[in-house]
Amino acid sequence: MIAISEITKSxxxxxxxxxxxxxITMQINEGDFVVVLGASGSGKSTFLNVIxxxxxxxxxxxxxxxxxxxxxxxxxxxxxxxDNIGFIFQQYYLLQNMTVEKNVRMGxxxxxxxxxxxxxxAVGLEDKSxxxxxxxxGGEQQRVSVARALAKKPKVLFLDEPTGALDEETGRxxxxxxxxxxxxxxxxxxxxxxxxxxxxxxxxxxxxxxGKISEISVNKVRKTAYEIGW
Amino acid sequence: xxxxxxxALKLIGISIIACCAVFVCTLFLxxxxxxxxxxxxxxxxxxxEMYNAIVSTGKVVAAVSGGCLAVTSVIMLxxxxxxxxxxxxKELGILKALGYSDFKIAKHFWVFGLxxxxxxxxxxxxxxxxxxxxxxxxxAEHLFPEIKVQFHPFxxxxxxxxxxxxxxxxxxxxxxxxxxxxxxxxxxxxxxxKAKLSKKETKDMPFLKELTRSTVRGIKSLVxxxxxxxxxxxxxxxxxxxxxxxxxxxMAIMIMMIGLILAFMTLFLSLSSVVKANTKTIAxxxxxxxxxxDCSKAVLGGYRPVSYIGFAVGTAYxxxxxxxxxxxxxxxxxxxxxxxxxxxxxxxxLVLFIITYELFMYIYSQRIKKLSIKSVMLE
Numbered sequence: 391m392i393a394i395s396e397i398t399k400s401x402x403x404x405x406x407x408x409x410x411x412x413x414i415t416m417q418i419n420e421g422d423f424v425v426v427l428g429a430s431g432s433g434k435s436t437f438l439n440v441i442x443x444x445x446x447x448x449x450x451x452x453x454x455x456x457x458x459x460x461x462x463x464x465x466x467x468x469x470x471x472x473d474n475i476g477f478i479f480q481q482y483y484l485l486q487n488m489t490v491e492k493n494v495r496m497g498x499x500x501x502x503x504x505x506x507x508x509x510x511x512a513v514g515l516e517d518k519s520x521x522x523x524x525x526x527x528g529g530e531q532q533r534v535s536v537a538r539a540l541a542k543k544p545k546v547l548f549l550d551e552p553t554g555a556l557d558e559e560t561g562r563x564x565x566x567x568x569x570x571x572x573x574x575x576x577x578x579x580x581x582x583x584x585x586x587x588x589x590x591x592x593x594x595x596x597x598x599x600x601g602k603i604s605e606i607s608v609n610k611v612r613k614t615a616y617e618i619g620w
Numbered sequence: 621x622x623x624x625x626x627x628a629l630k631l632i633g634i635s636i637i638a639c640c641a642v643f644v645c646t647l648f649l650x651x652x653x654x655x656x657x658x659x660x661x662x663x664x665x666x667x668x669e670m671y672n673a674i675v676s677t678g679k680v681v682a683a684v685s686g687g688c689l690a691v692t693s694v695i696m697l698x699x700x701x702x703x704x705x706x707x708x709x710k711e712l713g714i715l716k717a718l719g720y721s722d723f724k725i726a727k728h729f730w731v732f733g734l735x736x737x738x739x740x741x742x743x744x745x746x747x748x749x750x751x752x753x754x755x756x757x758x759x760a761e762h763l764f765p766e767i768k769v770q771f772h773p774f775x776x777x778x779x780x781x782x783x784x785x786x787x788x789x790x791x792x793x794x795x796x797x798x799x800x801x802x803x804x805x806x807x808x809x810x811x812x813x814k815a816k817l818s819k820k821e822t823k824d825m826p827f828l829k830e831l832t833r834s835t836v837r838g839i840k841s842l843v844x845x846x847x848x849x850x851x852x853x854x855x856x857x858x859x860x861x862x863x864x865x866x867x868x869x870x871m872a873i874m875i876m877m878i879g880l881i882l883a884f885m886t887l888f889l890s891l892s893s894v895v896k897a898n899t900k901t902i903a904x905x906x907x908x909x910x911x912x913x914d915c916s917k918a919v920l921g922g923y924r925p926v927s928y929i930g931f932a933v934g935t936a937y938x939x940x941x942x943x944x945x946x947x948x949x950x951x952x953x954x955x956x957x958x959x960x961x962x963x964x965x966x967x968x969x970l971v972l973f974i975i976t977y978e979l980f981m982y983i984y985s986q987r988i989k990k991l992s993i994k995s996v997m998l999e
Contacts, residue, residue, distance in 0.1 A: 444907065444993055465911065472909025483904050487834045495827045500909055542908065 392418040392441065392546070392578070397450030399436055410436045411447065412601040418594075420545075423572060423579045423612075425589045428598035434582045435550055437598065441580070442475055442548045443467050454546075472500050476544030476577070478568075480554040482531045484523040490534050491519040497542035506541040512574075513537045513567050529560030533567060540571055547572075549581040553588070558620045565591065565615035587618040622712065622728040627704065631735035633889040634696050634787075638739030639746070640878045641689035642779045646747035647754050648678035649775055654755075654767050667763040669952040674758060676949045684941065689882075690783075692848055693736065697787055698794055699841040701729060703893070705798045705806075712799065713806030726796035733788025740780040757868045828918045831901070836922035839897060842890050846923045847930030849886035852879050853973050854934030861965035862942060865957040887977075891984045894919060902988055903996035916985035924977075931973055935966055 399411040410433045418424055418441075428434040439445040441452050443459050451460045459470055476497070484493050490510065498506035510519050513533040523531050532552060539547060552568070553561035569591060572579055581588070589595040590613040597605040652675055662671050705712060715725055751769045759767065799806075825833075836843060856879020860872040895902075902915045939961050946959040 439994065468906060468909055468911055470909075471907065475909070477907055483900065483907075485831075485901055485904065487838050488830070492827060492830055495830075496905070497908060499827045 391420055391455065393451075393453040394418075394441055395451045395453070397437075397440055397447040397452065399433075399440055399445070399447050410601050411440065413450070414601075414603055415450075416596065416603060416606065418578060418580060421576050421578055422594055423569075423592045424581070424594045424596060425592035426580065426582045426596045426598060427584065427586060427589055428582075429584060432598045433601040434598050438548055438550055438580065438582045442477065442546075443471055472542075474545045476539035476542055476547040478532070478535050478539050478547065478549040478552045480551040482523070482528075482535045482555075484531055484534055484538075486523050489520050489522055490515055490526070490537075493523070493534055494519075494537045494541045497538040497540070501542040503541055503543055506537075509537045509541050509571075512571060527560070528556055529563060532556060532560075532564050536564065536567055536571070540575065540577075543575075544577055546578040546580065549579065551583055552581065553583070553585065561620070562615045562618075569615060585620075587620055590618045591615065622708075622715065622725055623704065623731055625731060625734075628731040628734045631697070631700055631732055633885055634693050634700070634732075635735045635739035635742075636881060636885045637689050637693045637696065638736045638783065639743035640882055641686050641693070642740045642743030642783075643747045643750075644878070645682045645686045645779055646744050646775070647751065648682045649779075650747070650751060650769070650772060651755060651758060651767075652678040652682075653772055653775065654770050655758075655764065657770075658765060658767060661765050662763070664763045666954055669954070670761075670763045673950045673953045677945065680941075680945070680949060692845075692886075693787070694790065695841055695844060697732060697736075697791060699839075699845075700732065701791055701794050702798055702841075704729075705795065705801075709806040709808075713803050716799070716803045716806065722796050722799040723792075726792050726799055729791040729795040730788040732791035733784050733786075736787040737780065737784035740783050744776060744780050753870070757870055760868065828914060831918040832922040835894070835898060835901075835919055836926070839893070842894055842897075843923070843926050845886050845890040847926050847933070849883045849890065850927040850930030850973065850977070851934035851937070852886065853883035853976070854931040854969060855879065855938045856882070857969040857972065858935060858962065858965045859938040859942065861968065862938070862959075862962040866942070866946070866959065884976075887980055891920070891980060894923070895984055895987055899991060899996050902991055903993045906991075906993050912985070912989040916981075916988050919988065920981055920984060924981075927977055931970065 394414060394416050396413050396415055397411055398409065398413055400407050400409045402408055414437060426434045426437060436445065440447050443452070443462075447460060451458050453459070454470075454474065457470070459467060462470060485496065488496070491507075494506050494510055498504070498509075507516070507519070510516055513536055515530060515533055515537065518526060518530065523534065526534065532555075536552075547568075549568070553564060556564060565588065568579070579592075581592070583589075590609065592609060593612065595605075595607045595609065596603055597607075655671065655674065659671065662668055712725060716722070748769075748771075755767050755769060856875050860876035860879070863872055863875075898919045902919060905915050905918070906912070942959055946956060950956045
């Protein structure tokens with residue numbers, strides 16, 4: 391379980407200081423699929439960065455089980471991310487000078503995962519494993535980033551607008567892969583998006599507004615990537 | 621304006637190399653011209669042999685140092701032009717999309733020639749100030765009549781104006797060539813990577829090892845510059861220590877200073893470029909949980925063998941250059957001390973090189989550690 395308690399975060403100094411997170415408290419259960427919804431500037435990406443250990447909050451705590459990550463040193467925080475966290479970003483951030491296989495291997499070697507080729511197959515890219523990112527479409531690149539994140543066998547997968555740069559068909563395809571792999575591997579998902587339709591795929595929906603949680607709801611019925619609107 | 625004065629200022633490495641090259645060439649060539657004019661007045665015993673040796677030395681030093689540094693400057697200029705186009709692909713792509721021709725954009729790259737002009741002018745001025753002392757050193761044994769320093773406009777034109785114009789033209793021509801990239805590729809800042817490893821290697825090589833290899837192979841000119849910095853260090857430091865019996869102390873110190881400036885500047889600029897070119901890779905590795913030591917090793921470690929090869933080449937180069945000087949150029953001059961490979965100088969410079977290089981590596985490793993993951997991802 392991830393326990394988030396009273397986290398605050400500001401940027402800038404003096405008159406230019408902006409409080410992005412204003413005392414957020416919530417819990418995320420193991421294996422849950424959480425979607426964080428919010429308009430641009432609502433603080434959802436900062437929230438994701440803080441709870442994943444990429445950024446430190448100004449105050450408050452983030453605890454995974456019994457481990458409070460906000461108290462860890464940089465080196466221990468890096469090790470924590472290595473052992474527990476996977477990331478998928480809107481811009482993919484693939485290593486352009488590495489093939490698909492090597493990009494996935496980047497994640498796999500952190501977990502001593504010798505079976506990373508299975509994940510490449512699972513995202514439907516087995517015939518493109520020797521290609522470079524520049525030779526792939528946007529959807530294929532995002533699938534590589536999914537495979538890379540999952541190859542390290544994360545306990546929690548954080549996704550920041552994973553379909554933001556994709557067209558509808560490719561976006562649905564990528565979400566479908568993520569859902570299938572979520573069912574198969576049982577990791578926790580925390581996804582940030584501004585697309586309200588994607589929220590229908592999640593167990594828990596968190597709505598953010600001006601750095602605060604405005605609503606938390608639970609979906610009784612979850613839809614698939616091909617059932618939601620776009 | 622596409623390329624501004626600010627961009628030209630970033631080419632300080634080229635300015636320094638140009639400055640050193642022109643400094644050395646001015647000393648020897650100006651002296652050669654002045655002493656040649658007095659050839660008929662040299663009557664002292666052994667004077668003619670010494671005259672021939674000094675004129676030959678001047679030609680060899682000017683050709684070897686000037687040539688070597690000119691080639692390095694050309695490679696560095698091409699690296700900067702390519703790097704500028706790679707990092708400003710979007711802006712340049714938009715200009716091309718709007719209808720600007722390749723030449724119309726490329727002609728602004730002439731400002732890169734200014735860095736060469738500044739370096740050459742400073743080198744020439746510095747050499748001219750030092751020339752009286754240099755003339756005295758060259759004639760320490762008073763084998764020649766007193767030679768006064770003369771200003772030779774043609775030499776100034778050749779060493780200051782011609783390089784500046786040539787480099788400005790080269791920058792424009794090379795930029796024009798690089799800008800032939802299709803508009804969409806420029807806008808997407810798309811770069812082609814080709815698989816060069818064998819099937820066995822790509823399958824079995826661990827990620828970090830593969831990353832080290834691809835980092836080194838990614839920008840080949842940086843491999844050259846890092847090897848060149850080690851070459852300069854090894855060559856100039858050893859030469860200045862080995863030639864204590866063959867030349868004056870001032871000359872030895874001057875050679876060492878030039879070597880150290882070239883080595884440090886080139887290494888500093890190269891390592892800065894390596895880290896800059898790999899910031900996104902480093903940030904992503906840190907996000908995924910790779911420790912900073914793994915990132916540093918993968919990004920910087922691949923250049924270590926290259927630098928030691930550069931050091932070895934520099935050692936051999938300085939030995940053969942001094943050997944040629946003693947055996948061929950000074951063959952007819954009497955009382956030239958015997959020259960043998962100086963193992964002590966080699967060992968001292970190797971130890972100094974290892975300490976300096978590893979210190980640089982440590983500084984850049986700390987720079988990698990301080991990279992902000994968020995700022996890199998927000999770019």
